[in-house]
Amino acid sequence: MVNAALKLFSRHGVGGTSLQMIADEIGVTKGAVYHQYPTKDQIVLAAAEAELANVEQVVRNAEAWPPGRKAQGVLVEGIVDLAIARRREMGTILTDPVIADHFEGDAVFADVMHRLRRLMTGDESGPEARVRTATLIAAISGAVVHPFVAGLDDEVLRVELLRLARRFLGLPN
Amino acid sequence: MVNAALKLFSRHGVGGTSLQMIADEIGVTKGAVYHQYPTKDQIVLAAAEAELANVEQVVRNAEAWPPGRKAQGVLVEGIVDLAIARRREMGTILTDPVIADHFEGDAVFADVMHRLRRLMTGDESGPEARVRTATLIAAISGAVVHPFVAGLDDEVLRVELLRLARRFLGLPN
DNA sequence: GTCTATAGTGCGATAGAC
DNA sequence: GTCTATCGCACTATAGAC
Numbered sequence: 053m054v055n056a057a058l059k060l061f062s063r064h065g066v067g068g069t070s071l072q073m074i075a076d077e078i079g080v081t082k083g084a085v086y087h088q089y090p091t092k093d094q095i096v097l098a099a100a101e102a103e104l105a106n107v108e109q110v111v112r113n114a115e116a117w118p119p120g121r122k123a124q125g126v127l128v129e130g131i132v133d134l135a136i137a138r139r140r141e142m143g144t145i146l147t148d149p150v151i152a153d154h155f156e157g158d159a160v161f162a163d164v165m166h167r168l169r170r171l172m173t174g175d176e177s178g179p180e181a182r183v184r185t186a187t188l189i190a191a192i193s194g195a196v197v198h199p200f201v202a203g204l205d206d207e208v209l210r211v212e213l214l215r216l217a218r219r220f221l222g223l224p225n
Numbered sequence: 226m227v228n229a230a231l232k233l234f235s236r237h238g239v240g241g242t243s244l245q246m247i248a249d250e251i252g253v254t255k256g257a258v259y260h261q262y263p264t265k266d267q268i269v270l271a272a273a274e275a276e277l278a279n280v281e282q283v284v285r286n287a288e289a290w291p292p293g294r295k296a297q298g299v300l301v302e303g304i305v306d307l308a309i310a311r312r313r314e315m316g317t318i319l320t321d322p323v324i325a326d327h328f329e330g331d332a333v334f335a336d337v338m339h340r341l342r343r344l345m346t347g348d349e350s351g352p353e354a355r356v357r358t359a360t361l362i363a364a365i366s367g368a369v370v371h372p373f374v375a376g377l378d379d380e381v382l383r384v385e386l387l388r389l390a391r392r393f394l395g396l397p398n
Numbered sequence: 399g400t401c402t403a404t405a406g407t408g409c410g411a412t413a414g415a416c
Numbered sequence: 417g418t419c420t421a422t423c424g425c426a427c428t429a430t431a432g433a434c
Contacts, residue, residue, distance in 0.1 A: 057374075063322055064323070065238040065239025065240040065241070065321060065323060066241065067237060067239070067240035068239065068241070068323060070426075071428065080400065081400070081401060081427085083399095083431095086428090087399060090429090091428080091429080092429090127303065147316060147370070149235065149236055149237055150237070151240050152370075155372070156301070161372075162372075165372065178387055179374075183374055184389065186373040186387075187365075188365075189370040189371065190363060191361075191364030193367070194319070194360075194364065195356065195364075195392040196360075197325075198319070198359035198362065198363055199328070199329070199334075200338065200359040201352075201356055201359050204355065204407065209356060210357035213356060216356065216360055216393075220389075244409080245409080253418070253419090255411085256417050256418065256419060256420075258425075259412080260417060260418075263411090264411080265411090
């Protein structure tokens with residue numbers, strides 16, 4: 053259900069997705085949808101959190117390594133893989149205005165972003181570190197939905213993106 | 226009117242913006258809006274094209290220079306300035322699903338993107354060139370709306386983004 | 399847990415007065 | 417060119433049978 057919602061959100065936007073569309077997508081009626089989630093807002097929230105959980109898992113994997121280049125490499129590889137596996141969905145939670153509103157002031161979102169920045173820039177937290185982190189995330193999650201790469205094979209895209217991201221971070225090859 | 230629509234689109238998404246909201250924003254009634262545009266689709270199209278025209282102007286400025294590093298520098302500076310001046314609006318035309326649908330197969334959009342890629346990668350047009358171009362555009366237009374940089378001063382953000390973009394392209398300082 | 403039925407609201411769009 | 421008034425429809429949400 054949450055997955056069906058995310059798929060529709062990323063294809064029509066949150067505002068352009070109705071409960072009827074979600075119900076149709078999973079093959080039930082609106083009433084059944086309302087049984088699980090009392091409001092549309094709750095569905096949006098659940099979908100956004102589910103997608104954020106994927107990012108959190110990638111961050112957690114990278115945190116298993118001691119701080120440094122290896123951890124950064126694991127992080128970048130995880131983000132690239134995630135962005136490719138979910139080309140539209142990942143960008144949606146970062147760019148859709150309705151979901152951005154939901155995450156503004158959200159503690160879990162802030163925590164994941166903070167840990168992500170820490171992995172990439174260590175203890176720096178000034179403007180340079182912030183812009184660098186925001187840029188890398190935006191680059192990867194945004195690039196995968198750009199028309200230029202719409203027709204590219206997943207594996208080709210993966211290799212190119214990884215190369216660019218590693219160079220961006222100053223990591224070996 | 227087109228500007229009011231773009232502002233609302235970037236704040237609530239295209240699907241989440243009603244004609245009533247647009248009418249209220251510019252201080253008229255729905256009837257007056259319908260006098261200028263026969264359908265909501267036409268408004269969306271006009272708004273998207275207006276924003277695309279800004280990008281086209283930046284590309285045109287860069288094309289005034291002979292192909293090479295100078296042209297690339299002008300291009301990157303123009304894109305960064307545009308993204309900062311219109312932090313939300315520029316990202317909207319690249320990420321909102323409704324607008325992306327409008328641009329899919331659009332000749333003007335394809336032309337601007339083609340010229341942009343040509344400026345950045347010359348005559349190469351393989352996967353590597355495509356991913357590189359898509360990544361740079363996504364990075365800049367996406368980074369400016371990321372929560373990490375929400376509180377940053379425009380000028381600070383501009384300097385950092387320019388530095389990152391230049392390094393990404395292998396341009397001097 | 400899924401259904402039908404329906405309330406209440408706001409939507410896109412149209413018609414016609416001024 | 418802007419207004420009011422209104423149509424038909426789809427929406428979110430609720431109530432209650434099975």
